[in-house]
Amino acid sequence: MKEFEAGCSRPKGQAKPATTIVATPEVERGEQKTMIQVGKPAPQFSAPAFYQGKFVEMDLADYKGKWVMLCFYPGDFTFV
Amino acid sequence: MDSVFVHKIWNDNELSKMLGGKDVPFAMLSDQNGNIGRLYGVYDEEAGTETRGRFIIDPDGVIQAFEVMTPPVGRNVKETLRQIQAFQYVREAKGAEVAPAGWRPGKNTLKPGPQLVGNVWKEWKVQEAFEE
Structure with a gap:
């Protein structure tokens, strides 16, 4: 986990499409569709994060060997 | 979806107040362009937001469970x-x-x-x- 300087440019994060992007008919229309399946590897990614008062770079790969709960939500300050 | 700056302000001004002055104990990641949400199939292209997706990933990096909900209902922790x-x-x-x-x-x-x-x-x- 690397701390980064808070600047004006948007910090980089990236989805890392690896083996889990499955080609479907949609791909022919120029779209990629992800197939998330239980029992299959979680798609890898890295992202900037706020953690313990600091701005850090998070990578899912750093959590190998640990149980991870990954939550998505619509936005900060939403009510529920 | 929000920047890490907004995460900080949300933590400092609201969430920490729910936690008796303590910071949110886990990392608040920023997925500003929705790419991670797309990768996990929880990004709503029309609304431009993430839905409430929750994934349990085991120590081998394998997804063991997930749950995805629309925004107005909270989860059962x-x-x-x-x-x-x-x-x-x-x-x-x-x-x-x-x-x-x-x-x-x-x-x-x-x-x-x-x-x-x-x-x-x-x-x-x-x-x-x-x-x-």
Whole structure:
């Protein structure tokens, strides 16, 4: 986990499409569709994060060997 | 979706107040362009937001469970923790035991095998699914 300087440019994060992007008919229309399946590897990614008062770079790969709960939500300050 | 700056302000001005002055204990990641959400199939292109997706990833990096909800209903954190405890238990048991409906730590598991086929009714009662 690397701390980064808070600047004006948007910090980089990236989805890392690896083996889990499955080609479907949609791909022919120029779209990629992800197939998330239980029992299959979680798609890898890295992202900037706020953690313990600091701005850090998070990578899912750093959590190998640990149980991870990954939550998505619509936005900060939403009510529920 | 928000920047890490907004995460900080949300933590400092609201969430920490729910936590008796402590910071949110986990990392608040920023997925500003929605690419991670797309990768996990929880990004709503029309609304331009993430839905409430929740994934349990085991120590091998394998997804063991997920739940996806539309925005207006909150999650059941106790249920998520119960699932993690159950997945940890069966992982430890290496296939020798499985966790039936409503299982939580301390409750009976089932031992799969030829003798259990057709005999679950003797080992497990429906009310166990509803008991704490």
